[in-house]
Amino acid sequence: MWTSFDTWIVVVGSLCAVACALPGCFLVLRKMSMMGDAISHAVLPGLAIAFYITGTRASIPMFLGAALAGLLTALFTQWIMRFGNVDRGAAMGIVFTTLFAIGLILIRQAADHVDLDPGCVLYGAIELTPLDTVSVGGFDIPRAALVNGIILLVNLLFLTLLYKEFKLSSFDPDLADTLGYSSGFLHYLLMTLVAVTTVAAFESVGSIIVIAMLIVPPATALLLTHDLLKMLIIAAAAAVLAAVTGHLGAIVVPGWFGFESTTTSGMIALASGLIFLLAWLFSPDQGIITRQFRRDLAPPVPLSEPDTGTS
Amino acid sequence: MPDLSDILEVLLLQNYNTRLVVLSTTLLGIAAGLVGSFLLLRKRSLMGDALSHATLPGIAIAFAVMISLGGDGKSLPALLLGATISGVAGIATMLLIRNTTKLRDDVAMGFVLSVFFGVGVASLRMVQTLPGASAAGLESFIYGKTAGMVQSDFLLIALVAAVASLVSILFLKEFLILCFDDGYAAAQGWPTIFLDVLLLGLVTAVTVIGLQSVGLILVIAFLITPPTAARFWTQRLLPMLLISALIGGASGWLGAVISALTPQLPAGAVIVLVAAALFLISMLFAPTRGVLPRILSQAALRRKEDRQHFLRAVYEILEDQAGEGPVANRSFPYEALFAKRSWTPSQLRGILRIACREDHLEPTPPGRLRLSEPGFGEAARVTRNHRLWETYLIQYADVAPGHVDRDADMVEHILGAELVRELEVKLGGPLPDQTVPPSPHLVGDR
Known part of the structure; x- marks a missing residue:
């Protein structure tokens, strides 16, 4: 049965998905897709320390701690890359596993006093978001919808204002530097946006959606277009589609196998994967099947040009 | 516990x-x-x-x-x-x-x-x-x-x-x-x-x-x-x-x-x-x-470069003073160094401190400097290597005499004894010890 609960879950999921997909496009273009994964693991110590200091699970300190940890991940990765001459992937891997290990230890230490379970932090619970509401202008809307909506607006604002700069520095950082747009500054701005988005999103809906939405819709869009603006729009659309079908799938699919229910976040990730699969197979100019068809339908190329007699 | x-x-x-x-x-x-x-x-x-x-x-x-x-x-x-x-x-x-x-x-x-x-x-x-x-x-x-x-x-x-x-x-x-x-x-x-x-x-x-x-x-x-x-x-x-x-x-x-x-x-x-x-x-x-050893070795190289630049600058000053005659180890005014290379006063003070520690300088009245006997020998050797390399670049690498000083500047610090001997052979037989060939280009004020 579809209830207002389900509507809210889909709304929250869509807001979060689009908020992630937009900066995700630039991550994918900059060959930094794994940054979202790294940041979402590395924020664990930030959450734990914020909890230690404040002693509560209040949102704001947790959010600040996590965002700080996310930024530190980007910063440490850059340092190890630069000073140690280490490949970006390896640097990222070392930083996020180390931070995750620290977070795990801190959380185990705190586990005696409070329910701060890493599973809960990482998976979130999008199903429960409609229960936690705030009143805005007389309407009760879920806090998660508000948070993700704000993050989406912030991302939209930055990406619209600095569209040209981000575009240039993603495709040709050296040219951007020469023209006077600091690509280093834009890099850290993008990292900040990703960290803030990641943290805000997974505090409410869990990190799986975040990692998937940062990468998969942009990758889908990249298969369908070569134009940055179209890519952003397609990625956002694919993200919404994944959120809607993912939640539907979470209600319907377990029944096929005789199970009761499953997590919406996992199914949203799966849905985005299936949308990617469709684009992979049927993209107008790059799809596997489309290309195969075109090859079969194309007229055979003559071995030598027939003499047209124009000479 | x-x-x-x-x-x-x-x-x-x-x-x-x-x-x-x-x-x-x-x-x-x-x-x-x-x-x-x-x-x-x-x-x-x-x-x-x-x-x-x-x-x-x-x-x-x-x-x-x-x-x-x-x-x-x-x-x-x-x-x-x-x-x-x-x-x-x-x-x-x-x-x-x-x-x-x-x-x-x-x-x-x-x-x-x-x-x-x-x-x-x-x-x-x-x-x-x-x-x-x-x-x-x-x-x-x-x-x-x-x-x-x-x-x-x-x-x-x-x-x-x-x-x-x-x-x-x-x-x-x-x-x-x-x-x-x-x-x-x-x-x-x-x-x-x-x-x-x-x-x-x-x-x-x-x-x-x-x-x-x-x-x-x-x-x-x-x-x-x-x-x-x-x-x-x-x-x-x-x-x-x-x-x-x-x-x-x-x-x-x-x-x-x-x-x-x-x-x-x-x-x-x-x-x-x-x-x-x-x-x-x-x-x-x-x-x-590692990061620290790299920083240290870079600093060591920079010190070595500074030291050699200093000694060569002094030798060129002494050459100017000697005119046509043989180059002798005399005292010279401190300010003359600034004309040879664009050092800042604090950089130069650091370089002089190291030179004192290495016994390349002798006590002199304020405002003037004088190389010690080993310092003078070292200065002659450094200048000689620099000029050998310059001459080699001009003769074999077709570098214009006006540019050669800068190119030689970058390489001369890593010339080993072996390489110097090879250069001497290439450029017309071993020079008698301590002889410094004349500069192949104009040594002017910078």
Whole structure:
């Protein structure tokens, strides 16, 4: 049965998905897709320390701690890359596993006093978001919808204002530097946006959606277009589609196998994967099947040009 | 707080259970250090990341299958078999995306990681609702749990780790070619695709056996951190492999021991932190490529350059003073140095301080400077080398006389005695000792 609960879950999921997909496009273009994964693991110590200091699970300190940890991940990765001459992937891997290990230890230490379970932090619970509401202008809307909506607006604002700069520095950082747009500054701005988005999103809906939405819709869009603006729009659309079908799938699919229910976040990730699969197979100019068809339908190329007699 | 006898008991592996845990994590560290080195050199470190996340659906599905067959779903080999199958499916997806689209490696890895992990979490949640099944233990694959290991688990881990290490050593030469130049390897007729698949198979094996003890997120560190740390100590592959295996083994051993002594610390996390500490030490202090030794050697080179520039500037001042006559060691005004090179006063003060320490300067009235006897000899030698190199560049490298000073400036500091002798022979026989040839270009004020 579809209830207002389900509507809210889909709304929250869509807001979060689009908020992630937009900066995700630039991550994918900059060959930094794994940054979202790294940041979402590395924020664990930030959450734990914020909890230690404040002693509560209040949102704001947790959010600040996590965002700080996310930024530190980007910063440490850059340092190890630069000073140690280490490949970006390896640097990222070392930083996020180390931070995750620290977070795990801190959380185990705190586990005696409070329910701060890493599973809960990482998976979130999008199903429960409609229960936690705030009143805005007389309407009760879920806090998660508000948070993700704000993050989406912030991302939209930055990406619209600095569209040209981000575009240039993603495709040709050296040219951007020469023209006077600091690509280093834009890099850290993008990292900040990703960290803030990641943290805000997974505090409410869990990190799986975040990692998937940062990468998969942009990758889908990249298969369908070569134009940055179209890519952003397609990625956002694919993200919404994944959120809607993912939640539907979470209600319907377990029944096929005789199970009761499953997590919406996992199914949203799966849905985005299936949308990617469709684009992979049927993209107008790059799809596997489309290309195969075109090859079969194309007229055979003559071995030598027939003499047209124009000479 | 553990007392001394506890520590000894753990260190000497007297407790049976501790012995299993410590030995298996050590073996795992060694295998991961070897296999991870090839991944690092192939710039695919994060492949382990994607792969380990991709094992989760297999674990959940293997569990569900075992339950439906009437078991309790906790057989480690079966769970690991499921993990291997879905890990291989993940790798296949990754390679397919890379080969059939224009998307790059990182996107393919991110895609596999997130979608497979999502499916894994979704199916884990589904099978947890199975009647009569407690899937609580499955979560331990995500964060690692050494405490529950029994002897057969240990044997499995030890066997796979040993086989993986052995295969990496047997295929050392092939992997080496693959890592450094896969195009060349293919052109030489090596089966690069087979080798790539074999390497990924080894990575899968190490990841899967690491799931049980350190968990699927922290096993990534086992594959990445030791090789990256080892890379700072050497430029050659064989020593790098050895050091990497050593660091991996040491992290596994130390981490397991520490966590055995303080039970509230999860073993996986401690192992990763030990590895990270070893990485930090390597990055800062390793003599070959470490950060501090590099900074120190750069500073030493800069000091050497400053010293030689100073001596040559003094020699040229003395030449100016001597005019046509022989160059003699006289005192000269301090300000004359500024005309020779664009030093700031504080830079020059630093250089003079070093020159005093090396006994190149003699006490003089204020405002004037005078070289000591050894200092003068050194100045003549430095100037001579500089001019030999300049003359060589003009005669053999067709560098215009006006530019030669600058080019020579950059190279002269690393001229060895051997090279200087060769230059002398090239430029018309050895010069008598201490003779400084005239400059091949105008020595003017800058």
